[in-house]
Amino acid sequence: MQVLLVGGTGTLGRQIARRAIDAGHQVRCMVRKPRKGAFLQEWGCELTCGDLLDPETIDYSLDGIDAVIDAATSRPDDSASVYTTDWDGKLNLLRACEKAGVTRYVFLSLLAAEKHLNVPLMDIKFCTERLLADSSFDYTILQGVAFMQGLIGQIAIPVLENQTVWVSETPTAVAYMNTQDVARFAVAALERPETIRRSFPVVGPKAWTSEEIVQFCEKSSSKTAKVIRVSPFLIGLSQRVVSFFEQSVNMAERLAFAEVTGGGIALDAPMDDTYSCFGLDSSETTPLESYISEYYDTILKRLREMEADLDEESRKKLPF
Template sequence: MKILVVGATGTLGRQIVRHALDNDYEVRCLVRNTGKASFLKEWGAELIVGDICKPETLPPALKEVDAVVDAATTRATSSLSIKQVDWQGKVNLIQATQEADIKRYIFFSIVNAKEFENVPLMNIKYCTELFLQESGLDYTIFQLAGFMQGLIPQYGIPILDNQPVWVSGENTPIAYMNTQDVAKFVINALEIPETNKQTFPIMGDRAWSGEEIIRLCERLSGKEAKVSRIPIGLLRFLRGFTRWFGWTLNASDRLAFAEVIAGGKPMNAPMDDVYEKLQVDRDDITKLEDYLEEYFTRIMKKVREIDLEQSKKKKKKKGSFFK
């Protein structure tokens, strides 16, 4: 089977590419910059230049493809808006898939998206779900909560660097999952006809609050976190303020997502049925405690090695002084 992965350089997309190649799939990646995606080519994927915001670039990428895995999303540093990429770009890709007579399409949404119509990204994700359901494609929609990889810059690095860890509102509990594990569900779905025209949650078995993650990081690192709290009212003010200026609309849309993170409604869902239908062994899924323990163990070992090397250099300098 030959698949087209869109958003292949992202946190999730690259894991899907890696897992697909490991399972002997032919993988083509739609990329805007081949230089930044060179590692995918080194892995064995085919690269083709294109952009979902430029529909005329999509037909060549879809030629002789059996399935589309759409992992693209707006980057925080992008000059394009959420609406341009996550709505119009996705509409372009879905329509191009239909025109190429490709039936299989996998899309990633967010759990609870239907309940936050005032949050642009959530509303767009839900609208895309509806658009796919009416498309006639053999879609599979995966509703995600959060990635363990995002916990490192949010909690791990600030705690190790003695920098503030920012939390807000009621700090919604989130059932994080390792992107490597998400990729297992995705590739299995391609081979299971019963996943066609179905929606599945993909998330960890337990939802963690920010406070629980901070305490875990403190225990694993041996350091005390500097916690700074942002009132949700301030975030709402900033969102309203940034909407006054055209060049800050994207920032405003991202601030709106704080309503989800600070809302207090857990981002989780039952997974028993999903494990069974997608034929994934629960014991093979990474636990958040194990993920963070591995990270801190590796980092603390590196820190000790650096300290030891610096200590040796100081001793050599002292020795040379008396010669």
Template sequence: MTLLIVGATGTLGRQVARRAIDEGYKVRCLVRSSKKAAFLKEWGAELVLGDLCYPETLPGALEGVTTIIDAATSRATDSLTIKQVDWEGQVALMQAAKAAGVERFVFFSIIDADKYPEVPLMEIKRCTELFLAESGLNYTILRLAGFMQGLIGQYGIPILEGQPVWVTGESSPIAYMDTQDIAKFAVRALSVPETQKQAFPIVGTRAWSAEEIISLCERLSGKDAKVTRMPLNLLRAVRGFVRFFQWGWNVADRLAFTEVLASGKPLNAQMDEVYQVFGLDQRETATLESYLQEYFSRIMKKLKELNYEKTKTKKEKNKRSPFKKVNSQ
């Protein structure tokens, strides 16, 4: 079996690649830059150049591939739009996979995508799920809520640095999950027949609101957060304004997703049956408390070491030098 991972340089994709390699799969990664993906090659993956937005690059990358795990999605820093990557690119990949005779296709979606037709990313995910289900491919859809890794930049770092933490609208409780645990489900799906032509929620142990996460970060860091609340109406006004400009289309589409995060509706699901189907132990899934505690423990330890080195250097400078000149009488 040759497993092709798409989006392998991303936050989730790299964990899927690491997990698959560790479990002995022959892994190939579709990448846009060999230089930026060098770490994947060091892990043992084969790199093949290609781009979802250039369908002509896909057939060659799919030669000999029996399985695809698709973790590709547009990034905030990309010049490409959500539509170009998450719809047109995904459709091109699925069509190429069907033509190449790919036997399994694992796709990452978002939980409750069908409940937000006015949010571009959610509607695109819903449509992509339908396209995949009707493509004739043997698929598994994993519907995610959020990554714990994203909370470091959103809450952890700002609180440590005394920077504002932004909260918009009525905070929606979200069942964040460590990407390493998500990767377990993705790779396990390949060996569990019951996951074929099925969709599953893959979420964390419980849902957390923004206020709860901030309180947890404050306790673990020993620092107070500077919370700044942005009215939802103001965000909508900004989105409407940038929508008038072509350069702002991608920004507007991403701001629309804030409507989901500020709706007050939880992004969560029951996971008991899912763990049974996949044959995984829920007790081994990282909790948000343990994840953030490990992060802050490492950071606080590092800060103490840096402060110690700084103090030590300062003391050394203040010591009287044995070569200090003696004033002549």
């Protein structure tokens, strides 16, 4: 198929691009800054310069397209509200698809969005889901959770470097998923008629709390973590303070997401029906234990090699 991928330079989007190329699809990625998408072009994707807030560029990007995979979301460094970058952009994209006659639409949403409508990003995801349900699009909605990749910077590296790990006082179990596995579902949806006009949870094999992940990282790295537990009240207070300043609007909206990850309500769901409809094997999904263990095995091996090289160089400088 001729597929337009929106959000191809993101953590998830790049995995979808790679997976779609490997599956034999012709992939076009609409990017705001082509220079940042150069690696996509090297993989075999076609690049087109476009912005969801500029409808004319969307029309150009949709020329000759059979299906759209929408993995776009605002970035942490965006100064504008997510209601501008995400909601207005989604409306522009859907209108352009209708205009171009593109009906196949795969949308990356968030699990349990309907339970957190006071959180801007969840509100937007839920409203987009309702918009698709009320439309004539042949949509597939994938309701994901947090990615394993984010745990490396949030927990794995701080534990390894004896830095402070911040966790919520209210533990929330999250079924983290590898972005490579999420990409499998996004690409499989293109050729599975049974997924049309349906929503599916797409989550990892097991739900973990932050403290359980910290403990596993300690065991895997042979380090002891410095953990500070943060009250949800303090996070809410920080959100209210930064919301007074226009340039901090995006930051305040992202702080609001702490209600989801620290609210105590597990982010998990049964996956049997999802695997069946997408024709995928659950045994091929990455467990969090394997993901973190592989990271530590790789990084610790490199550190040992660096120490060995340093010792060898030091020996060369000895006068005997």
